[in-house]
Amino acid sequence: MIDNFLDSWDLFQFMYLSGWLLAFLLSLSGVLVVARDQIFIGVAVSQSSTLGIALGLRLITWLRLSSVAGFHPDAFLSFMAVVFAVLAALLTARGQTIGHESHEALTGWVFLCAASVAILLVAHSPHGLEEVQRLLSSSLIGATVIDVGLFGGLSAITILVVVSCRRQVLLFALDPSMMTAVGMRGALWTLGAAAWLGLLVGVSMRVSGLLYTFGNLVLPALIAKNLCRDVTTVFWLTPCFAVGVSAVGFVLANHFDFPPAQMTVALLSLTLATTWARGRWHDRVVSEVPQA
Numbered sequence: 671m672i673d674n675f676l677d678s679w680d681l682f683q684f685m686y687l688s689g690w691l692l693a694f695l696l697s698l699s700g701v702l703v704v705a706r707d708q709i710f711i712g713v714a715v716s717q718s719s720t721l722g723i724a725l726g727l728r729l730i731t732w733l734r735l736s737s738v739a740g741f742h743p744d745a746f747l748s749f750m751a752v753v754f755a756v757l758a759a760l761l762t763a764r765g766q767t768i769g770h771e772s773h774e775a776l777t778g779w780v781f782l783c784a785a786s787v788a789i790l791l792v793a794h795s796p797h798g799l800e801e802v803q804r805l806l807s808s809s810l811i812g813a814t815v816i817d818v819g820l821f822g823g824l825s826a827i828t829i830l831v832v833v834s835c836r837r838q839v840l841l842f843a844l845d846p847s848m849m850t851a852v853g854m855r856g857a858l859w860t861l862g863a864a865a866w867l868g869l870l871v872g873v874s875m876r877v878s879g880l881l882y883t884f885g886n887l888v889l890p891a892l893i894a895k896n897l898c899r900d901v902t903t904v905f906w907l908t909p910c911f912a913v914g915v916s917a918v919g920f921v922l923a924n925h926f927d928f929p930p931a932q933m934t935v936a937l938l939s940l941t942l943a944t945t946w947a948r949g950r951w952h953d954r955v956v957s958e959v960p961q962a
Contacts, residue, residue, distance in 0.1 A: 671925045678924055686920055688813035689882070689930060690913050691821035692874050696883060697890035697912035698828055699870055701905055702863060704891035705843035708762075710774070712887045714781040715758045715868055719875040720805050721784040722754025723747050724791040727798040744876075752872030758784070759868030763860050808879030808931035817877050824870065832905065840901055878931060885935035886912050889942055896945035915941060 679686070703712055726747045735741050762777045792798030832839055841849040842859050850856050874883040890912035894904045919934030926933075 671921060675921045675924045682924075684815055684818055685810045685813045685930070687818045688821055688877055689810045689920060689934070690916050691818065691825055692878055692882070693886045693890075693912040693916040693934070694909045695821055695825045695828060695870060696874060696886040697908045698825075698832065698905070699867060700887040700891040701894075701901075701908050702839070702843050703867070704888060704895060705901065705904075709888050710777050710781070711759070711762045711867075712871070713880070713884045714762055714777050714784070715755050715871045716875055716880045716884050716887075717781050717784040717788070718758030719751040719755040719872050720802060720880060721788040721791075722750040722752075722872070723805060723876065724788040724798065724802050725754070726750035727795065727801060728791050731795065731798075748873065748876045751876045752869055754784075755872035755875065756865050756868030759864040759871070760861060763864040805875060805879045806881075807929075808881035808883075808935075809929065810878050810882065810931055813877050820873060824873070828866075836902075844901060881935055882931035885931075885938055886916070889935070889938040890915070893938070893942050893945055896942070896949055911938075911941070 700712070703709060726749075729750075730736055730743060730746070735746070736743060758780050762773070762780055788802055789799075792802050838849075838854060838859070841852065841854065842856075842863070846856055849859070871883055871887070890908045891904065893911050894907040898904060898907065915937050916934045919937045920930045922928070922937075923930040923933040
C-alpha cells in the first residue's frame with residue numbers, strides 16, 4: 671500500500687502537498703471558528719466562494735475576457751473566489767445582523783442565496799456547471815507548484831500570528847468580554863479574523879472544493895476539542911489530526927482508487943464520531959462511580 675503511494679508521488683506530488691498544507695492551514699484557523707461557535711459560517715463562506723467562481727465564469731463569457739491579451743482565467747477565478755469569500759465572512763462576522771434577523775438567520779441566508787444563484791449562473795453553460803459541480807464534490811486534482819508555495823506561505827503567516835499573539839488569540843477565542851477589558855479592539859479583531867478566514871477559504875476552494883475545505887476547517891478542531899479542554903493544546907493537536915488523517919486518507923484513496931478529498935473527510939468524520947462515543951462512555955462510567 672505504501673509502495674503504491676510512493677510510486678504515485680511523481681505524478682501527484684503537488685496534489686498531496688497542497689492537500690496536506692491546506693489541511694494544516696484550514697484546521698489551525700478552524701480552531702477559532704469552533705471556539706467561537708461559528709461552524710455554519712465556514713460552509714456559508716465556502717459556498718459564497720463558489721458563487722464568486724460561478725460569476726467569474728459568466729463574466730468571462732459575457733465580456734469575452736478570454737480574448738483579451740494577457741488575460742489569465744485561473745487567476746481571475748481565484749480572485750473572484752477570494753473576494754466573495756471575504757465579503758461573506760465579513761457579512762457573517764459575529765454581531766452583524768440585518769434588521770431584526772438573528773446572526774444565524776443571516777448566515778443561513780448567505781449560504782442558501784450563494785448555493786442557488788451559483789447554479790443559476792452556470793445552468794446553461796456545460797463547462798461552468800461542470801466546474802461548479804467539481805467544487806461542490808471536491809477534487810484536489812490539478813494542484814500546481816504555485817499552489818504549494820501559496821499554501822506554504824499562508825501557513826507560515828498563520829503560525830507566526832498565532833505564536834506571536836498567543837495571549838490575544840486565546841482571549842479572542844474564549845473571552846470577548848475580557849478581551850475588551852484589557853484594551854483589545856474587539857471589532858477590529860473580529861473583522862480581521864473574518865477577512866483572514868475568507869481569504870483562506872477562497873484560495874482553498876479553487877483547488878480543493880467545498881467538502882475538503884469545510885471538512886478540514888471544522889472537523890479536526892472538533893476532534894481535538896473533544897479530547898482535551900486546554901485551548902493551547904487544542905491549537906497544537908488540531909493541525910496534527912488534520913495532517914495525519916489527510917496523510918492516511920490519501921494513502922487509502924490511492925490504494926483503493928477513491929477520491930482523496932472524500933476519503934479524508936470520511937475518516938475525519940469517523941474519528942469525530944469515535945470521540946463522541948468515547949465521551950459518552952466516559953460520562954457513563956463517571957456517573958456510575960459511587961459517591962463518597
